[in-house]
Amino acid sequence: MTQNKISRRDFILRSTKAGISAATAAALAGLLYESNPAKISPQSGHIVEPMDYSVPPIAGKTISIVTGFSRSAAVTKAVELLGGMERFIKPGDNILLKPNVGFSLPPRVCATTHPELIAQTIKLCYKAGAKKVFITDNPINDPKSCFELTEIASAAQKNNAEIIMPRQDYFKSVTLKGAELIANWPILYEPLKKVNKVIGIAVVKDHKTSGASMLMKNWYGLLGGNRSIFHQDINKIIVELATLIKPTLVILDGTQIMVSNGPTGGSESDLKQTDTMIASCDQVAADSFGASLLGLTPDDLPYLVKAEKLGLGTTDYKSLNPLYAKLRE
Amino acid sequence: MKITTSRRISQIFFFVLFIWLCVVTTVGEKFWQIHGWLVNFFLYLDPLGAIGTALTTHKLYAPLFWSLITVILTILIGRFFCGIVCPFGALHQFVSHLAHGRKKTELITLHKYHKVQNIKYYILFAILIIAAFGKYSSLQCGLLDPISLLTRSINLLILPIIDNLAKISATSRFYQTSLLTLTVFLTFVLLNFYKPRFFCLYICPLGALFGIINRFAILRINRNLSKCTDCKLCNAHCQGSCQPAETVKLSECLLCFNCLDDCKFNAIDFDTADAKTGQVSPDLSRRGVLAAAFTGLLTLPALRLFGVSYKDNNLLRPPGAIPEKDFIKRCLKCGQCMRLCPTNVIQPAGIESGLENLLTPVMNNRIGSSGCQLDCVACGYICPTATIRPLTLAEKLGKGDFSSKGPVKIGTAYVNRSTCLPWAFGRPCLVCQENCPVSPKAIYTRPNSEPQNETTLLLPYVDANLCIGCGICQHECPVGSKGAIIVTPDGQSRENRLFL
Numbered sequence: 094m095t096q097n098k099i100s101r102r103d104f105i106l107r108s109t110k111a112g113i114s115a116a117t118a119a120a121l122a123g124l125l126y127e128s129n130p131a132k133i134s135p136q137s138g139h140i141v142e143p144m145d146y147s148v149p150p151i152a153g154k155t156i157s158i159v160t161g162f163s164r165s166a167a168v169t170k171a172v173e174l175l176g177g178m179e180r181f182i183k184p185g186d187n188i189l190l191k192p193n194v195g196f197s198l199p200p201r202v203c204a205t206t207h208p209e210l211i212a213q214t215i216k217l218c219y220k221a222g223a224k225k226v227f228i229t230d231n232p233i234n235d236p237k238s239c240f241e242l243t244e245i246a247s248a249a250q251k252n253n254a255e256i257i258m259p260r261q262d263y264f265k266s267v268t269l270k271g272a273e274l275i276a277n278w279p280i281l282y283e284p285l286k287k288v289n290k291v292i293g294i295a296v297v298k299d300h301k302t303s304g305a306s307m308l309m310k311n312w313y314g315l316l317g318g319n320r321s322i323f324h325q326d327i328n329k330i331i332v333e334l335a336t337l338i339k340p341t342l343v344i345l346d347g348t349q350i351m352v353s354n355g356p357t358g359g360s361e362s363d364l365k366q367t368d369t370m371i372a373s374c375d376q377v378a379a380d381s382f383g384a385s386l387l388g389l390t391p392d393d394l395p396y397l398v399k400a401e402k403l404g405l406g407t408t409d410y411k412s413l414n415p416l417y418a419k420l421r422e
Numbered sequence: 423m424k425i426t427t428s429r430r431i432s433q434i435f436f437f438v439l440f441i442w443l444c445v446v447t448t449v450g451e452k453f454w455q456i457h458g459w460l461v462n463f464f465l466y467l468d469p470l471g472a473i474g475t476a477l478t479t480h481k482l483y484a485p486l487f488w489s490l491i492t493v494i495l496t497i498l499i500g501r502f503f504c505g506i507v508c509p510f511g512a513l514h515q516f517v518s519h520l521a522h523g524r525k526k527t528e529l530i531t532l533h534k535y536h537k538v539q540n541i542k543y544y545i546l547f548a549i550l551i552i553a554a555f556g557k558y559s560s561l562q563c564g565l566l567d568p569i570s571l572l573t574r575s576i577n578l579l580i581l582p583i584i585d586n587l588a589k590i591s592a593t594s595r596f597y598q599t600s601l602l603t604l605t606v607f608l609t610f611v612l613l614n615f616y617k618p619r620f621f622c623l624y625i626c627p628l629g630a631l632f633g634i635i636n637r638f639a640i641l642r643i644n645r646n647l648s649k650c651t652d653c654k655l656c657n658a659h660c661q662g663s664c665q666p667a668e669t670v671k672l673s674e675c676l677l678c679f680n681c682l683d684d685c686k687f688n689a690i691d692f693d694t695a696d697a698k699t700g701q702v703s704p705d706l707s708r709r710g711v712l713a714a715a716f717t718g719l720l721t722l723p724a725l726r727l728f729g730v731s732y733k734d735n736n737l738l739r740p741p742g743a744i745p746e747k748d749f750i751k752r753c754l755k756c757g758q759c760m761r762l763c764p765t766n767v768i769q770p771a772g773i774e775s776g777l778e779n780l781l782t783p784v785m786n787n788r789i790g791s792s793g794c795q796l797d798c799v800a801c802g803y804i805c806p807t808a809t810i811r812p813l814t815l816a817e818k819l820g821k822g823d824f825s826s827k828g829p830v831k832i833g834t835a836y837v838n839r840s841t842c843l844p845w846a847f848g849r850p851c852l853v854c855q856e857n858c859p860v861s862p863k864a865i866y867t868r869p870n871s872e873p874q875n876e877t878t879l880l881l882p883y884v885d886a887n888l889c890i891g892c893g894i895c896q897h898e899c900p901v902g903s904k905g906a907i908i909v910t911p912d913g914q915s916r917e918n919r920l921f922l
Binding site: 235236301322355363 | 592593665699798843851852858899900
């Protein structure tokens with residue numbers, strides 16, 4: 094049995110549709126055609142200048158050292174000696190506090206910045222007219238657990254400060270001008286962009302690779318990615334971080350310092366009572382004094398020497414005529 | 423209100439409750455976090471887990487006692503759990519409703535009873551035989567149990583996808599068996615296009631269990647022959663495909679009550695009448711039961727032929743896990759520990775951990791935000807069968823009353839000297855030593871005998887007596903792939919010691 098052929102009209106219609114489809118396929122292939130295979134070339138990242146949050150220096154008011162066991166009283170006094178928080182914060186400023194939130198451990202083991210100190214600093218900021226206080230860190234342990242167990246989350250909440258979690262999309266690959274290590278490396282950039290003043294708050298801790306973990310090492314918490322690789326040249330990365338961030342003010346807590354099993358500690362037997370609080374505009378000087386609490390000199394900590402050479406501060410904190418105060422016990 | 427409307431309300435209620443309980447399985451103290459919610463509600467009501475663990479362990483763990491309520495109610499009124507409580511059943515019913523047209527004649531054909539439905543009874547028998555192997559028994563009911571399966575699918579697939587897209591958790595969540603979870607979940611959901619409630623009709627071992635124990639149910643679906651006009655409309659929406667218009671298969675009846683609603687002549691009743699129109703027991707043959715038993719008898723040794731068995735003692739389990747030979751007798755594979763773990767280190771086991779251990783919890787220190795957190799005992803508190811024992815912090819850390827016993831060891835870390843940066847390449851590192859959370863540290867250093875440049879190179883060593891196997895070192899190790907410091911299950915508290 095023969096089948097009926099399609100009509101001429103149907104044939105032309107069908108041929109036209111087939112022709113258009115074939116032409117579209119060919120055109121798409123032509124448009125997307127690429128003769129060279131993709132290149133493997135490292136990207137340069139977003140090039141950044143050092144981020145300067147500092148305020149103009151006042152001679153003789155660069156570093157203050159207060160003795161006392163109460164963290165809140167000591168920090169209030171230490172900042173007051175430098176001219177009060179009003180010197181650092183203008184009404185309407187947005188402030189970023191960068192504490193050490195590294196480990197999911199309770200405040201009593203002092204592996205992280207003490208919540209009492211954070212609470213008082215937030216209060217001082219708001220009293221000086223701050224618009225909003227933010228807190229951030231990229232901890233080593235689970236971030237949420239770290240902020241909660243260190244009680245920094247509750248200190249922030251009670252005092253109306255906002256915690257910025259180290260979410261993946263808050264990091265940005267940056268290249269610091271002249272830096273070798275911070276090259277196309279993810280940095281916790283979003284919080285830094287949000288504010289115009291940055292305050293570093295750290296604790297004095299024993300640290301095997303670098304000798305001691307204090308204010309300068311604390312900026313490590315702004316690094317993302319597989320940052321553990323930087324321990325191969327820990328001094329360089331610490332100095333590059335201190336170059337990247339020029340803070341408004343730094344506060345170093347030497348009330349209870351970790352003298353062994355640092356930087357995690359985990360036991361109160363790792364701590365030593367030294368009852369000291371340091372506020373400073375020069376993080377190198379503050380760390381140099383902090384080293385003395387651990388029985389170290391700046392020469393024991395190569396990153397301090399390197400930072401001084403680069404003009405990031407002075408290791409000879411005495412030359413800055415520190416302002417001393419002793420709180421009544 | 424129509425009885426089907428109240429049935430629908432109940433289904434929606436339990437489905438929403440189920441999802442809500444999955445959402446609140448999050449560590450924290452806010453109202454939408456675990457604080458106080460009875461998140462194991464459905465797992466406790468599920469008698470399959472209870473019967474399975476009773477067969478394997480010869481005991482009934484306290485919270486599983488709740489399933490007695492379900493059993494007794496089923497004995498009295500039939501498979502109410504399937505029809506009005508089960509959230510997986512509700513999902514299937516909803517998808518089936520969307521998947522098929524509304525033409526009554528087509529629906530009557532679609533909902534025809536099929537003898538193959540009995541395969542679920544054979545699946546149940548095989549699972550129970552595997553659980554009744556005595557000394558060699560294994561609990562595999564969790565693979566197909568609808569509550570475990572749905573808990574896994576929501577907690578380890580749907581919620582993490584939403585969480586990662588909406589960035590609710592500070593760090594993204596990962597589950598290494600996501601492809602398996604997705605395939606199983608999607609397959610069962612999409613099979614509703616082929617046959618409404620495919621899973622409930624052909625697969626569900628829990629439904630099969632209810633189908634067997636409802637044979638003495640006091641209230642039953644009855645067709646009143648004096649009123650019936652033989653229109654067959656009662657078959658059109660029958661969720662259990664039990665054909666109320668013919669001899670109703672009562673073992674298949676899910677108590678959806680659609681037939682009551684569909685009958686225009688009030689010929690269908692749910693009452694105590696003499697069930698002349700009903701068949702109580704499932705269409706099982708002696709041959710089939712024997713075949714199922716044979717399948718079960720062959721399956722367990724076959725799973726163990728894979729070569730990774732409890733004797734190898736090579737699985738890294740969460741802290742508080744009971745010894746391996748008991749572990750596989752209790753674990754429901756529900757995934758609650760994996761969902762709750764704040765650091766996401768507890769992962770469902772893939773086939774590399776042994777077929778028998780598929781989907782049981784193992785630790786993968788390279789996934790998640792930071793090994794096993796020192797001050798955390800969440801997994802033990804959520805485990806519905808105490809396969810991971812609820813530890814107190816003092817017990818986990820070996821403090822207070824437990825100081826003589828020492829901390830709970832998950833395993834022991836080994837430095838791989840051929841990939842460790844200081845050992846292999848003479849480069850400074852010590853990230854592992856820094857992050858070791860115990861005090862005194864289980865990782866200590868010694869200087870390299872050949873001094874490098876001006877500074878001495880320090881090399882990491884593990885003190886196996888102090889190491890608790892938390893895996894934080896392995897998580898932080900900068901060396902790619904598995905890291906250069908690797909936690910193995912050696913020396914774990916639940917098994918034999920490592921050293922003589």
